[in-house]
Amino acid sequence: MNWLIVRTMSEAAAALKNQSFDLFIIDLHFDESRMFEAIQLVRTFSKNAEKPVICIAQQAAQLHAPIKHSLEFTTSALGAWMFLDVHDHEDKPNLKTDLSRVIERALLGKARKATSKMRTDLHKQREDIHRLRVKIETEEWSDDVEEELVELRRNLAALLLTLCDVNIGNIAQQEQIDESRNLKDRVSDKAIEDEDKATQGERKQTLRELRHAVKEFEIAEREEEAAKKREENP
Numbered sequence: 001m002n003w004l005i006v007r008t009m010s011e012a013a014a015a016l017k018n019q020s021f022d023l024f025i026i027d028l029h030f031d032e033s034r035m036f037e038a039i040q041l042v043r044t045f046s047k048n049a050e051k052p053v054i055c056i057a058q059q060a061a062q063l064h065a066p067i068k069h070s071l072e073f074t075t076s077a078l079g080a081w082m083f084l085d086v087h088d089h090e091d092k093p094n095l096k097t098d099l100s101r102v103i104e105r106a107l108l109g110k111a112r113k114a115t116s117k118m119r120t121d122l123h124k125q126r127e128d129i130h131r132l133r134v135k136i137e138t139e140e141w142s143d144d145v146e147e148e149l150v151e152l153r154r155n156l157a158a159l160l161l162t163l164c165d166v167n168i169g170n171i172a173q174q175e176q177i178d179e180s181r182n183l184k185d186r187v188s189d190k191a192i193e194d195e196d197k198a199t200q201g202e203r204k205q206t207l208r209e210l211r212h213a214v215k216e217f218e219i220a221e222r223e224e225e226a227a228k229k230r231e232e233n234p
Helices: 009-018 037-043 067-079 093-136 143-182 190-232
Strands: 022-026 051-059 083-084
Touching: 009 037, 009 083, 022 037, 037 051, 037 067, 051 067, 067 083, 083 093, 093 143, 093 190, 143 190
Parallel strands: 022 051, 051 083
Antiparallel strands: none
């Protein structure tokens, strides 16, 4: 992973204008404690507006609970993925590795959103193909109609292969998050809540895909039966 370090708001603005990033880490004391402004700055550039932001405190002493809770609330309200106080991780055996896993978990959240969008887009394509197949059932059979049906089936097969790959990737993402949770990596309650919502959405999408698979099976049976009748009565 490549990193770009900036030390002022003007440097940050220049970088955000010209580049797209995967993730942002903003220190509590960035450019004379302008962390809140920095979060808002990230959100003003469309190519980076949806990227995860981790706000981090690395000061000498651990933050008092009320101050920490206030910072967690405010950074979350501004759109940050989480506020992380390094001192909360000092009791972990390998601080650097643990913090790296937290960063990877933030990136996983971004990847899951992209996967979810792909599944939704593929499902819409499946529905379009299904509607066309249903329409063909009402048409008078001809060579052109047969070619159209063959093409639709070919497109559906390719789409389902893509969907299989996407779903395998989604399962891998879920397993990585589960592993991080099992290792008790410390992320914010808001981040956990967002992950749980994503899981619920993925389960609903899986149900939609299963229900649609039943429809595809039913129409395939009808098409096969119609083909047999045409063979018997050419």
